[in-house]
Amino acid sequence: MTSTAPHQSILDKPYVLDLFAGPGGLDVAGQALDVPSLGIEWDRSACLTRYAAGLDTLHADVSAVRRDSFESLPPEINVLAGGPPCQTYSVAGRGAGRKALEDVKKYIERLMAGEPDEEIDKELKKLSDPRTAMVLEPLRYAIQATRSPNRDHRPYDVIVLEQVPAVEALWHHYALVLENTGLPDGTKYKAVVDVLDTETYGVPQTRSRAVLIARRVGLGEPALPTPTHRAYEAKEWNRRSDQVSPQPHQPTLDEDSAPESAGGSEKDDDLQPWVSMGQALPGREKPFLVRSNYGSSGNPGRRGVRTDQQPAATVTGRISRFVVFEHIDEDIVCEGPRFSMDEAGMLQSFPPDYPWSGTAQAQQVGNAVPPLFGAHILSAALGLPAPDPQALREPWVPATEEQRAKLRSQGCGAADACTARCPRPEEQTPPRSTARPRKDKKAQKR
Structure with a gap:
């Protein structure tokens, strides 16, 4: 209720x-x-x-x-x-x-x-x-x-x-x-x-x-x-993304679909679109993809990978191990800097500049x-x-x-x-x- x-x-x-x-x-x-x-x-x-x-x-x-x-x-x-x-x-x-x-x-x-x-x-x-x-x-x-x-x-x-x-x-x-x-x-x-x-x-x-x-x-x-906000439906996202051919050298999902078009139904009309990683981390100017330890609705080719237009996978103490790939240009994706503790905290909805201190900061986040x-x-x-x-x-x-x-x-x-x-x-x-x-x-x- x-x-x-x-x-x-x-x-x-x-x-x-x-x-x-x-x-x-x-x-x-x-x-x-x-x-x-x-x-x-x-x-x-x-x-x-x-x-x-x-x-x-x-x-x-x-x-x-x-x-x-x-x-x-x-x-x-x-x-x-x-x-x-x-x-x-x-x-x-x-x-x-x-x-x-x-x-x-x-x-x-x-x-x-x-x-x-x-x-x-x-x-x-x-x-x-x-x-x-x-x-x-x-x-x-x-x-x-x-x-x-x-x-x-x-x-x-x-x-x-x-x-x-x-x-x-x-x-x-x-x-x-x-x-x-x-x-x-x-x-x-x-x-x-x-x-x-x-x-x-x-x-x-x-x-x-x-x-x-x-x-x-x-x-x-x-x-x-x-x-x-609307619920994130991974299967629906994958189905829609399959309709767009991925660019060469991209590890997984194409980034042409916007969060607003992913998932949702008529009953969701009064809800806002879910918030993506890209929206939460405005300091990352280049489009990016994140590879974590999590699966992606049974699709082996996309296991553990989400784009900056999707919400993050569950943030755990292993967030510092998530690999981030950045789009250098239309056809090239290279490994970029991993999430800082400030960014990891923002994916948890902590304010920017939260003063993470001591050891095991990723575990704290x-x-x-x-x-x-x-x-x-x-x-x-x-x-x-x-x-x-x-x-x-x-x-x-x-x-x-x-x-x-x-x-x-x-x-x-x-x-x-x-x-x-x-x-x-x-x-x-x-x-x-x-x-x-x-x-x-x-x-x-x-």
Whole structure:
């Protein structure tokens, strides 16, 4: 269900707690909507990016904050948001989370029944990959809020969650228990769940995410954001492109078809064309093609290749490996410069000049919530008007050194360094999942 009602904010002063906040996708979305946020993030480099961007941050483990310092969180926070780590649920991962879906559903029911955390934590340690349990943290935060004296035991008004499509079944189970069972204190929510495509909200990238929006009973019916752009249909694009003979030496698709003519139907007449890579990266003056690791609707000749007139394939931590070919003239295509981190961020709908910092910057970009997509989700969740995309196209103004030092003092405990309260470096890389052990190479050769 998408929103068709007139926009009327359901909260006087929304304030977001962003779990697993990454480099700031949802927080940037909040700034575009004039909604303050506090992010919790355990990766040191992502925190450095956040400090440089001027975002309120706690450099901490989400689980540790819930257990040990929940009472220190601002009591005014009334919106809970989160995108738990997706590696164990993603089809690109080893699948520990996908195999544990039914077990995780049972943990959800046990938490809602008020079972002691200690018993559940003891069992969660037995999971083959500890990141699988992270998908339970938003629910555990929602429950903890009702037990917090600092909050006068006040529940969160709104809950917003997003993850890879494989987690949709869990979000539906979240919605079921939030609506029918309620939190242990009796608080109930109305919730909607669906898988949304980011290009239908103006993000220059095809990326599908399972989204849950829940509102506390009494705050109106929740609704998903209304799409603003047409969906990208790869098969339709390929069919139309087949009607035009490719120029000699071109790796794949001809560039004569414009995005406006690709796909679409009469029901899409009120929607804008999807946004292409070329539109998102005006600094690239020459037409280009991008070769990634992704397929292209079963067409082997075009596997993993898109033109600048198409949206990008899903931006992941491997975005820096995408090979870019530029048209030198009508008949010649040569390899050009690969995407810079600034360009990769813009394909995620981050503003230009976003201050990516620390190491593994490509991974930070790939793990982030696309800010424009996040802004649409937050707008729908809070009853605000749809966001203005132009607000995210203006160059980002980074924090001053004084601001950065203050943010890091609050987030890490020191103006220029991590402290004992920050996650230890060895904790930054979770243990390898044992869900799908490597095959013995010698056995394979036999």
